[in-house]
Amino acid sequence: MNAQAPQQMQIELQVNGRQVLAGVEPRLLLSDFLRHQLGLTGTHVGCEHGVCGACTVLLDDEPVRACLMFAVQAAGHTVRTVEDLAPAPGEREQLHPLQVAFQQSHALQCGFCTPGILMSMLPFLADNPAPTEAEIR
Ligand code: FES
Numbered sequence: 001m002n003a004q005a006p007q008q009m010q011i012e013l014q015v016n017g018r019q020v021l022a023g024v025e026p027r028l029l030l031s032d033f034l035r036h037q038l039g040l041t042g043t044h045v046g047c048e049h050g051v052c053g054a055c056t057v058l059l060d061d062e063p064v065r066a067c068l069m070f071a072v073q074a075a076g077h078t079v080r081t082v083e084d085l086a087p088a089p090g091e092r093e094q095l096h097p098l099q100v101a102f103q104q105s106h107a108l109q110c111g112f113c114t115p116g117i118l119m120s121m122l123p124f125l126a127d128n129p130a131p132t133e134a135e136i137r
Pocket residue numbers: 044045046047048049050051052053054055056065066067068
């Protein structure tokens with residue numbers, strides 16, 4: 001058996017406004033890259049096959065399932081995760097208006113998929129700032 005060290009590729013991308021240069025294995029999922037290499041654990045992983053939406057992030061302002069993309073596919077792009085909505089206390093202590101609305105409306109169940117829902121709602125509301133309930137559903 002020929003055990004070789006995994007090949008690494010250098011990628012450069014912008015994550016939450018910060019330029020990132022990193023070495024990754026070509027098969028590394030974007031969700032694992034965000035969580036394990038960048039420590040952005042707000043992106044949750046549920047089904048790992050594109051169904052639940054918990055891992056949704058924005059790629060160039062469009063929602064994508066981070067579990068269906070390789071990190072290398074995000075090279076040269078802009079990624080935005082839920083951490084970008086409300087920076088840590090002390091930086092800017094206010095929640096994003098969408099987070100406030102979720103909080104006020106108790107729009108959570110267990111909360112595990114909430115980051116994905118928030119990141120899905122941002123571009124939806126940008127395109128349609130006054131949706132009907134039917135459009136939201
Ligand atoms: S983890 Fe379920 S869609 Fe990505």
